Amino acid sequence: xxxxxxxxxxxxxxxxxxxxxxxxxxxxxxxxxxxxxxxxxxxxxxxxxxxxxxxxxxxxxxxxxxxxxxxxxxxxxxxxxxxxxxxxxxxxxxxxxxxxxxxxxxxxxxxxxxxxxxxxxxxxxxxxxxxxxxxxxxxxxxxxxxxxxxxxxxxxxxxxxxxxxxxxxxxxxxxxxxxxxxxxxxxxxxxxxxxxxxxxxxxxxxxxxxxxxxxxxxxxxxxxxxxxxxxxxxxxxxxxxxxxxxxxxxxxxxxxxxxxxxxxxxxxxxxxxxxxxxxxxxxxxxxxxxxxxxxxxxxxxxxxxxxxxxxxxxxxxxxxxxxxxxxxxxxxxxxxxxxxxxxxxxxxxxxxxxxxxxxxxxxxxxxxxxxxxxxxxxxxxxxxxxxxxxxxxxxxxxxxxxxxxxxxxxxxxxxxxxxxxxxxxxxxxxxxxxxxxxxxxxxxxxxxxxxxxxxxxxxxxxxxxxxxxxxxxxxxxx
Numbered sequence: 001x002x003x004x005x006x007x008x009x010x011x012x013x014x015x016x017x018x019x020x021x022x023x024x025x026x027x028x029x030x031x032x033x034x035x036x037x038x039x040x041x042x043x044x045x046x047x048x049x050x051x052x053x054x055x056x057x058x059x060x061x062x063x064x065x066x067x068x069x070x071x072x073x074x075x076x077x078x079x080x081x082x083x084x085x086x087x088x089x090x091x092x093x094x095x096x097x098x099x100x101x102x103x104x105x106x107x108x109x110x111x112x113x114x115x116x117x118x119x120x121x122x123x124x125x126x127x128x129x130x131x132x133x134x135x136x137x138x139x140x141x142x143x144x145x146x147x148x149x150x151x152x153x154x155x156x157x158x159x160x161x162x163x164x165x166x167x168x169x170x171x172x173x174x175x176x177x178x179x180x181x182x183x184x185x186x187x188x189x190x191x192x193x194x195x196x197x198x199x200x201x202x203x204x205x206x207x208x209x210x211x212x213x214x215x216x217x218x219x220x221x222x223x224x225x226x227x228x229x230x231x232x233x234x235x236x237x238x239x240x241x242x243x244x245x246x247x248x249x250x251x252x253x254x255x256x257x258x259x260x261x262x263x264x265x266x267x268x269x270x271x272x273x274x275x276x277x278x279x280x281x282x283x284x285x286x287x288x289x290x291x292x293x294x295x296x297x298x299x300x301x302x303x304x305x306x307x308x309x310x311x312x313x314x315x316x317x318x319x320x321x322x323x324x325x326x327x328x329x330x331x332x333x334x335x336x337x338x339x340x341x342x343x344x345x346x347x348x349x350x351x352x353x354x355x356x357x358x359x360x361x362x363x364x365x366x367x368x369x370x371x372x373x374x375x376x377x378x379x380x381x382x383x384x385x386x387x388x389x390x391x392x393x394x395x396x397x398x399x400x401x402x403x404x405x406x407x408x409x410x411x412x413x414x415x416x417x418x419x420x421x422x423x424x425x426x427x428x429x430x431x432x433x434x435x436x437x438x439x440x441x442x443x444x445x446x447x448x449x450x451x452x453x454x455x456x457x458x459x460x461x462x463x464x465x466x467x468x469x470x471x472x473x474x475x476x477x478x
Contacts, residue, residue: 121240121241122201122203122212122236123146123175123203123241123242124141124175125142125233125237126139126140126199126202127140127197128198128200136152136155136156140233151172151200155168155181155198155200159366160196161183161196163181163183164184165180165181165182166181167216167312167314167317168198168200169320169321169346170344170345170346176202176205176206177203177209178200178203178209178213179198181196181220182220182224183196195224195227197223199219199220200216203242206343281325284318287319290399292410293404293406293407294399295326295379295386298378298386298393298396299326302327303378303379304359304376304379305361305362305377305379306377307320307363308364309383316364317346317364320363323343324343325416327420328417331425331428334428337465338463342361342362343362344358344361344362346365347363347365347370352376355376374389379393399452400448400451401452402447419447431466436470437469438471439472
């Protein structure tokens with residue numbers, strides 16, 4: 001494999017047409033006596049929420065049309081990105097059901113999407129600092145009574161002392177966070193020649209945190225130059241703070257079903273589009289090369305994926321975001337009973353107990369010790385190398401003929417959504433046919449290789465509940 005720098009640039013915007021209205025139906029029930037001999041799935045999937053519901057929406061994101069990047073290749077939000085056009089009224093999360101049901105469909109999908117976006121609000125703002133005696137510590141926060149235990153180790157990633165600036169996406173309990181870190185040289189023996197701080201926010205949704213990147217970058221520079229001046233952060237919190245319902249622990253705002261593909265390009269302001277994390281998809285694909293097809297299969301199978309990289313961690317958080325995009329499906333009813341593919345973004349040793357209970361996730365870390373914790377992940381990604389200690393998954397690391405053909409055709413991020421829809425549309429049609437038999441022809445119709453993708457297909461049938469389908473002997477024994 002050709003060695004590529006782990007500091008590959010992120011942004012290269014492409015003009016992508018808006019997604020067409022998805023079609024298809026949920027898989028029809030079949031009553032075949034013979035069930036496919038599929039690999040054992042030791043992870044329970046019952047009781048799991050549908051992808052995009054109960055957490056945050058599927059991170060397909062907008063498809064911007066111009067390039068903006070800074071010196072290190074990471075997204076550089078314009079100065080106006082943290083100022084919405086006109087003051088938006090805060091909406092109660094419970095209004096979402098009313099928006100979707102009122103007027104017998106009179107509210108357009110675009111209007112629903114705009115109203116949903118207004119709900120992206122801030123539940124906390126904080127400042128973290130590095131103390132030469134105490135290490136990372138929480139310096140200041142609003143509100144004062146919010147539980148921010150451990151956030152000091154998320155907002156300043158392990159190894160950050162080696163870089164001058166960084167940004168970090170992370171998860172804290174039921175919320176998602178974004179923090180901007182900066183390291184400034186100072187003539188101080190007490191601070192040992194360096195002052196390090198991070199300014200961050202928490203929100204119920206991760207999909208619009210990027211809006212505030214510019215504001216956070218500016219504020220962390222101010223905190224380094226004039227420590228202790230919090231009035232801009234106080235004003236920001238008062239303007240953006242969330243109105244959560246009483247006893248709203250665990251409340252996370254979700255995008256209306258299927259709203260992303262049809263409405264995102266119409267409802268996002270231009271200054272919001274150009275810094276969206278999903279915009280790094282083309283670089284994400286080029287960085288991994290053909291290995292992107294391996295990640296796609298693991299993501300679609302809802303496996304636990306952990307990405308390792310030394311700081312800066314911001315570029316790797318965007319890879320987590322893009323990895324979630326690989327599993328997008330817009331056909332209604334598909335994947336309701338499978339584990340949700342949850343982005344944890346940056347994790348450290350304090351998150352080990354939380355990861356132990358996760359059935360499906362994608363995360364990144366700067367701590368090499370995670371590589372030894374093989375029970376925490378199904379796939380470990382180091383640079384462009386994807387490896388697994390699960391015997392049942394090792395064959396999936398080998399590229400099939402169809403994989404290489406798909407990679408040659410891969411030109412835009414919508415490829416994976418369209419490919420996933422193609423697979424499940426074909427499965428639904430076969431399941432609803434008088435002769436629910438998967439043949440080599442139907443597998444090729446999905447864009448898969450009947451021989452090289454046989455194991456991947458068997459995993460897929462079991463995880464998504466299609467394991468009642470018959471598989472032709474020619475395919476099964478090939």
